Amino acid sequence: MKIEVTKDWCEAMARQEADVEVGAGLIAADPIFNGEAAHDTTFDESRIALGRFVHLMRRRDKLSLEALAERADVDLAELMSIEFDAHYLPESRTLYQLAHTFKVSHKKLMGLSGLTKPKDVQYVEEAVRYAARSESIETLSAEEQAALEGLISVLSEK
Template sequence: MKLERSKEWWMARARREGDAVIGAGLLAFDPMPEERPAGASAAVVEETRIAFGRFVNLMRRRCGFSMERLAQVADLDASELLVIEDDLHYVPEPRTVFKLAETFEVSQQRLMQLAGLAAANDAGFRQEAVRFAARSEAVHKLTPEESSALEAFVAVLSEQQPKRVK
């Protein structure tokens, strides 16, 4: 069976992709986020991105790293780390999230979900992300409560098998 596509079809597909960098394989970027399932609402993605920025900030500080040092250790750009920690609308590249997961020794899949690059089908995970973000504040030294929240959230990120919503 031979499948043929018209030039118009390919041009329409290219317009939908816009300026997005398209990848292939396990972590391919979805060029049409408006077609995501109804469960992946903008509010949920925003909540998890807040938690993602706070997580990166707290883990960096826990490790005693400046942004420049974390960038060096994780082989990332320091300016991107700054944006990750400060701008909840920023969508990091999958490579960036992979490098951070590797550096912080947490689940790549969970961190992708937290960054909004993959759909989190686990309502408990989203609730934990929101709880974590609400309990952590950007201060210079981790408070005992922040440290406790970070430890609990690292345990959630480190789970191997996410529980699915039925």
């Protein structure tokens, strides 16, 4: 299928389009990096906590995203999705690798991610609370350090 269009037409339309966005289509209806087809908002808060935990731990250890991906042997794109996107449903293997790297409970990270439904929801609520106390800045503040210690505490095997 070829269409009839001139370069002049393209130029006239391009000049009026330069300052706007053009995207169209359903946001979450597609399978997103294999994880978001059936997006369940139930886990948004706990996934934010999971993302904040990974983010804070990485910064505490002064690791770039690439360095953590290499150390934990996980995919860089997935690591970024975990940190930045509460809609993202991580792979089980990735959570296992991160739990092993950070020396916390694999099962609890699974619960936070929504991959499993935790029987004990208390640690999820606590993790969400701690995560909410942290803010994103370049170095860990005393408050962030305290929030991170709280997260480590509730996500550790007891």
